[in-house]
Amino acid sequence: MSENEARLHERKHFWRDELLLILSMVIFVVVVYALDNALQPVFTPTTLLLAGVLLAIIPAGIWLVFFNLQDRAEPEPKGYVLAIFGLGALLAAAIGIPVVESLFRVSHWIHTSTVATILGGILVVGFTQEFLKYAAVRYSIYHTDEFDEPTDGVIYATAAGLGYATVLNIQFVVANGGVDLGAGVIRMAVVALAQATFSGITGYFLGRAKFESEPIWWMPLGITLAAVFNGLFNWLQGIVIRPTVTLSGASNNAWLGLVLATLIALLTTGLLLWLVRRNIKHLQTQA
Amino acid sequence: MHTKQVSLGDRYAEIAVIVVTMIALVIGWFYKSSIENASLPFSADGITAQAPKGWLQTQPNGDELFRAIDINSTGFGTTYSISKLTIAEDVPALEVASIVALNHAQDLLAFRVLNQQEVQVYGRTAYELEYVFVESNPDLTHSEFPKVVRGIDYIFVENGQAFVVSYQADENNYDDDLNRFLLFLRSINF
Numbered sequence: 001m002s003e004n005e006a007r008l009h010e011r012k013h014f015w016r017d018e019l020l021l022i023l024s025m026v027i028f029v030v031v032v033y034a035l036d037n038a039l040q041p042v043f044t045p046t047t048l049l050l051a052g053v054l055l056a057i058i059p060a061g062i063w064l065v066f067f068n069l070q071d072r073a074e075p076e077p078k079g080y081v082l083a084i085f086g087l088g089a090l091l092a093a094a095i096g097i098p099v100v101e102s103l104f105r106v107s108h109w110i111h112t113s114t115v116a117t118i119l120g121g122i123l124v125v126g127f128t129q130e131f132l133k134y135a136a137v138r139y140s141i142y143h144t145d146e147f148d149e150p151t152d153g154v155i156y157a158t159a160a161g162l163g164y165a166t167v168l169n170i171q172f173v174v175a176n177g178g179v180d181l182g183a184g185v186i187r188m189a190v191v192a193l194a195q196a197t198f199s200g201i202t203g204y205f206l207g208r209a210k211f212e213s214e215p216i217w218w219m220p221l222g223i224t225l226a227a228v229f230n231g232l233f234n235w236l237q238g239i240v241i242r243p244t245v246t247l248s249g250a251s252n253n254a255w256l257g258l259v260l261a262t263l264i265a266l267l268t269t270g271l272l273l274w275l276v277r278r279n280i281k282h283l284q285t286q287a
Numbered sequence: 288m289h290t291k292q293v294s295l296g297d298r299y300a301e302i303a304v305i306v307v308t309m310i311a312l313v314i315g316w317f318y319k320s321s322i323e324n325a326s327l328p329f330s331a332d333g334i335t336a337q338a339p340k341g342w343l344q345t346q347p348n349g350d351e352l353f354r355a356i357d358i359n360s361t362g363f364g365t366t367y368s369i370s371k372l373t374i375a376e377d378v379p380a381l382e383v384a385s386i387v388a389l390n391h392a393q394d395l396l397a398f399r400v401l402n403q404q405e406v407q408v409y410g411r412t413a414y415e416l417e418y419v420f421v422e423s424n425p426d427l428t429h430s431e432f433p434k435v436v437r438g439i440d441y442i443f444v445e446n447g448q449a450f451v452v453s454y455q456a457d458e459n460n461y462d463d464d465l466n467r468f469l470l471f472l473r474s475i476n477f
Contacts, residue, residue, distance in 0.1 A: 104315065105463065108359050109322045112341050116322055123315035131308040138301065209300060219300045220307040227311065 015273050017066040018158075021196070022265045024062045025189045029258060036181040048178030055185050056169035059192035060085065060162040067155075080146055084156045087136040088163025088199075096132050096164065097171055100125055117238060121231030129164060130226040133199040134219075136160035137206055150207035150279050154272060157203025158196045165195035186254045190261040194233055197265045201226040204272050208279060233264060323467060326474070329353060332371060334450070337474035339367070339467070357464075362457030363422045363434045365464050367471055372449040380405065380414035383442050383449045388416060395420035396433070406441075409473050414442040419458075437461040441472060450477055 032055065043051060067081060100106050110120040137156045141147050147156065169188045173179050179187070205222025208214055241257040326337035331352045338344065342355040343364075350370045357365040374383060384403055392398045402417040416439065423433040438455035452475060454468040 104319055106319075107361065108357075109319055111359060112322055116318075119318055120315065123311045123318065127308050127311040127315070131304070134304065138304075209297075213296070214300070216296070216299050216303050220303045223304055224307060224311075 015269070017063075018200075018269050018273075019266070020066055021063050022193065022262060022269065024066070025059055025193055026258065026262055028058060028062065029185050029189045032185040033182045036185075041181070043178065045177060049173065051181065052173030052176075052179045052184060053170055055179075055181070055188055056166055056173055059169075059189060060166045063158070063162055063196070067159075077146055080141055081155065081159045084136055084141060085159040085163040085166075087140060088133055088160030089167045090163075091132040091136055091160075092129075092164040092167035093171075096128055097167070099128050111238075114235070117235045118231055121234045122227050123231075125234065126227030126230035127223070129195070129230060130198060130202055130223050133157060133160040133164055133195075134202045134206070134223055134226075136163070137203070142206065142210065147210060150204075150211055150276055150283075153205070153207025153210065154200050154203035154276065157199040157206060161195040161197075161199030162192060164199070165192040168195070183254050186258050190237065190257050193261040193265045194230070194237075197261075197268045198226045198230045198233070200268060200272055201229060204275055207276070211283065212279075229268075233261075236260065324470060326471075334369060334371070334475065334477045336369070336471065336476070339471065342367075360457065360460055360464070362459060363436045363455070365456040365460060366453070367468060368451075368453045368455075369475070370451040370453070372451065374444070374447060374449050376447045378444070378449075380412070380442050380444045380449070383444055383451075384414045384416050384440075387440055387442060387451055388418070391418060391420070391438075396423050397421040401437075408441055408443075411443055414444075416440040416442065434458075443477070445477070450475075 064082070064085070067078075104120075104124045106120055106124055110116055110125075134157070137147075137153070137160055141152075141156050147153070168191050172187070172191075173184070202222050205219055205225075209219050209222075237257050237260060240260050241253045243253060322341075325340035327340050329336045329338040331347065334352060336353070338353065338355055339357065341359075343358050345354045345356070347353065350372055351368055352371055353367070353369040355367050372383065372386075388398075388400055388403075398418060398420040400416065400418050402415075404415055406413055406415045418438050418440075420436055420438065421433045422436045435458045436455050437458050438453060440454075441452045443450040443452070452472055454465070454472075456464045
């Protein structure tokens with residue numbers, strides 16, 4: 001396949017797998033939640049921690065399985081995808097979490113007001129996370145022959161995002177000495193969906209930047225948009241999952257958070273699919 | 288894997304992303320500082336100070352004129368307090384520090400004095416008492432480990448009165464929150 005033909009390739013399987021990933025995440029949460037309620041397993045502190053870490057890895061595992069399946073039809077070097085996943089995870093553990101938690105001490109001030117939640121979520125959390133996921137792709141695979149079509153931006157950025165999400169989830173489990181399986185699995189799915197979705201936005205901009213002559217502000221716009229969506233989502237998520245307290249007791253709204261994350265993931269994936277298709281058609285016309 | 292030559296436009300775009308991210312983080316840092324350092328004027332019994340905004344302030348109790356707790360801090364809630372003690376004219380600060388330490392030993396679990404010395408605090412002579420204790424929630428249903436808390440008291444003795452300005456924080460937050468307390472200490476006038 002020549003370079004021009006390669007970049008005009010649409011990779012239909014990838015988009016189908018993105019939708020399957022979102023659906024699988026919801027099924028995964030429902031199954032774990034139902035099993036937890038039905039079996040009510042008793043854990044020791046160690047097994048609780050191990051169960052939590054296992055749950056944290058599963059969302060990325062699901063995506064990688066789908067990716068592996070589709071890869072038979074449309075070969076993409078699995079090793080590189082795994083490497084970018086690992087790079088996203090490494091950057092989260094080495095830079096992202098220390099910057100957000102230790103340097104900016106976000107948890108100390110981000111919940112003091114709505115404005116602080118939104119601005120802190122965008123300027124500190126959003127930009128740190130989105131820049132690192134962008135860096136995982138831009139400074140590794142981007143300038144190589146393996147990044148040979150616009151959709152690759154979304155694929156590799158999604159891998160970086162899931163790596164980042166996996167570390168965020170493991171850190172959450174370890175910091176809390178394990179998690180309640182029911183509530184924990186919802187949180188993990190939400191984090192995985194959100195991180196994959198927002199890095200997909202950066203990935204789209206990376207794909208366009210690689211194959212079209214875009215202005216200098218193009219990539220900064222991509223990172224900014226992803227960071228803004230990231231910050232706004234976290235704020236909205238905080239409102240949606242806030243427990244409701246009434247005279248008859250308190251209710252947990254974690255499920256609403258999953259519904260919100262799923263809707264946003266579906267909408268964003270749909271939008272990216274439309275944009276990439278439009279972009280490919282444009283390239284085809286030029287060719 | 289072949290790596291292609293990076294064009295000048297690509298390089299500029301790369302720099303632009305770094306610049307935009309740095310600008311966002313710098314603005315974020317200033318915003319964080321503005322929230323952490325936000326204050327409200329406080330005045331009671333001849334003492335004025337800039338109290339941290341958004342902290343939980345409790346009603347004055349006994350010798351205590353002011354107590355504010357950071358409800359967002361992890362572990363033991365970082366606490367600032369100001370107390371006013373009436374003493375005899377000629378009582379030295381060292382003696383007041385001993386009384387304060389004895390009171391702490393009665394009230395606080397596993398209280399230990401780490402260090403005590405005379406210091407200059409923004410041009411005033413004060414006695415510094417550094418200590419540690421264990422915060423234990425008396426609620427038996429509270430199933431968590433007691434927290435180790437570090438504290439520091441600055442004791443100012445003037446005209447038969449002693450002002451004790453205290454800072455107590457979880458051992459994990461103590462060093463990080465100390466600078467914010469020094470701003471509070473600087474704002475106190477009596």
